[in-house]
Amino acid sequence: MMSEVRFHGRGGQGVVTTSKILANAFARTGQFGASFPMFGFERRGAPVTAFGRFSDKPVKEKTQIYNPNILVVLDPSQKNSPAVFDGLLPGGMLLLNDKKNQGDIRHENLKKLAVVDANRIAMEEIGLPIPNTVVVGAFARMSGLLDIEPVLEALADYFSGKKLDANKVCARRGFEEVTTVDL
């Protein structure tokens, strides 16, 4: 079974890294992951889209994702953008970084909504509003595809020292504090 995930955020939020850490975590469980950015100029603050394919079988496809079954929105201002839901498959899931579930997310194909206040957690743990490591922890919980351990291990490829410790706390809190509702 292959999950096709599309990530929406802004430059500076670590959108592409979110996807990379997840691919890394999947590889650590003997599964397969592929992560890549949507191609264009990257600028801090500009909307950024990234993709992830996660599977128990080798991932052959090298195309962008047009029909995701999971959406991850790191930038809450994009949560109702039509571009976010474009091509979402029936039975889809959405992980949203927002203060709380404001009950305003609706899409005919959306069956599961998970919300995590990643910016607040990141501010508390690393002192910066960079939500990505909280989001990877929350993703593991919401998707049910990963345990938290491989996620924590994967972080060591991207951080070291105190930053690694703080980001591990972020991921663990994301895993624990994410709230999920079935729609």
Place this chain on the structure above:
Amino acid sequence: MNTTATSSRVKVITGNAAAAIAAKLARPDVVAAYPITPQTEVIEQISSFHASGEMDCELITVEGENSAMNAVMAASLAGARVFTASSSWGLVFMYDAVLATAGARAPVVMVNVNRETPGIIAVSSGQQDMISTRDAGWIFLIAENCQEILDLVLQSYRLAEDYDIQLPVMVHYDGFFLSYLSEGVEIPEQETVDRFLSVLESQPRRTVLRPGEKLGVGTHGILGGYMELRHKHVTAMERSKAKFEAIDKEFADIFGRTYGGQLEEYRTDDADMVLVGSGSMCGTIKSVIDDQREKGVRIGLVKIRMYRPFPHQALVKALKGKKAIGVVDRSLAFGFDGGPIYTELKAFETRLGGAKLVSFIDGIANTDITKTNVIQMIQLTADLADGKDVPEVTWVSYPEANTDKGEK
């Protein structure tokens, strides 16, 4: 091909990182390079390995690509193992030195991250840079995924520096689609790579330029003298085909991965129809083929891994007797009805046992070769097999091209 991701040595890295790590594992003496999107990460990684002492090489941070190629060419002819990397305009800017390197038979290894080169400044993927340099006299190899980038760079050193070959090798991989793709790559141990490359040490020493020796590089060759060297170049290129196959087998024994040499054939044995492609598109094509096979469509893929020298004998062997063949090009050939690889394959049409050929242009300027596009190509190839009227060339992502009568 993907790896079994259970080993602790599997790292999730980009195609660019795979190229840089492969270069590190080959232990080059001299690296010279200049940054260009989408290759930049390769030299950033190498600079980082160099700064930390993980890589013990002379790193020449040149003022432009032309100097990168000139520096590694000269170092190579002095006896060094060398590496460089470029893309698109960078490859074009080093073109005179690219030709000189081949003519001098300098065993340079480089990666070229494919990117468009037309005057419309396109920071986007496409193989026009490769096509524009195809007869420079280099061996051209093309990778499909991040693992293959790493493996091909390692194999390239064995091919380039082999005493019977002594030719430069360029490993091409698609910009953006592979340069920035992160996926699991099995990174071999240094000792294993050393063992794989140690065969070269047992071969006779090639002629190298050393101070005080009465020896020259770059003689002015004319008439018979020139033709003698050019003909030797042509025959060395031809020898590289079998050598590459042998290296692939040896690589499989040591590293446990095999790709099939000049071509990789995917589900072609009982196929009526075959798509011919190269690079990252082949992964997507394989996944579509798997779906189509479940629906009973007898379709296969021939992936070109060695593009120069042109592997026509292997292509004829793989394609002979098929009903219809669709060739996917990520670049253009002017004055021909079809893409460059299609046009080249067309030269061997009479040896293909009646197989019909059709050309697809797709994936230029970062156009995504989607599954939908591949399905359309398979449908058109099937129509051709069924004797229906199919246009010789189809611009898959630009249908306007198929109705454009050329008024403008």
Place this chain on the structure above:
Amino acid sequence: MAEKKKGRLTKVLDYLKYDDPFSKGVAFCPGCGLELLLRFIPRVLGNDIIITGTPSCSAPVLLGQNKQSWHTLSYFGTLMTGAAANATGLVRYYKKAGIENTVVCFNGDGTANDIGFGNLSGAAERNEPFIYICYDNEGYMNTGIQKSGTTPYGATTTTTPFGTVHRGKNLRRMNLGLKMAMNKIPYTATATLSDLEDLAKKLLKAKKAKERGFCFLHVFAPCPTGWGADPADTIEICRQAVKTNYFPLWEAENGKIRMTKTVKKPKPVSDYTKMMKKFNHMTEEDIAILQEDVEYECCLLGGLSVLEAECRLPVSADD
């Protein structure tokens, strides 16, 4: 007088410690400044140098043809676009492999100042340990005498011919030596064939200084064929170029400029220009423009040498 002259000659011969590696009667024009320079270099620096050469007047002799060679030196035939980068590749590998070497990157003004300036500049910035020698014959002579960036004001070439509207080159020449000295490389110098002892000393200084990095020699080398001069006058043209300050002799160690020959009473530049046909058409006004150019560059050079003495530049650690 005769005795004094003999003494000077002996001094030059003292520097010629090695055999001439070139065969007699090589394919250069009579009176070629390039040939004299090319034969002189290995006699001073040794026959174990590696010399690199481009497609140019030097090519037939330096590169040989098929399996035949005019000399017994190690050589590397470069492209004009990448000469300094080729030399870089050689010295970097020899450094890595621990092989002692003296690489002489030998190019005309077309390569050094024009088509290959980018990689000359890059090699200087990276302080690559080799000797770059530019033989300046003020034009693209091998392709048939076309203008280069060092062709002086007024000179006719086949791309700056004398016509009714345009009369020779209407742009000033670039000062290649100063361009390089401004970058504080270990050694920069100008030299010419009338002052061979000065040239020999500078070659030896460069050989020593290249242990610390990049060295650049700008050598004035007349082309009687291209300039319309008597082949017998080559050395005299060099002498007049120095005496008129058309081509001053100086050196810069770690950027510190010092005149190696001071011309107390410089002669008018017309004493130099009258020796060749390429300036024949120039009016007094034209010559005055060239004279002003010569004086400007000379003043600049003098000013820089004084300025740098006063600035008391810090001596580099490995001095």
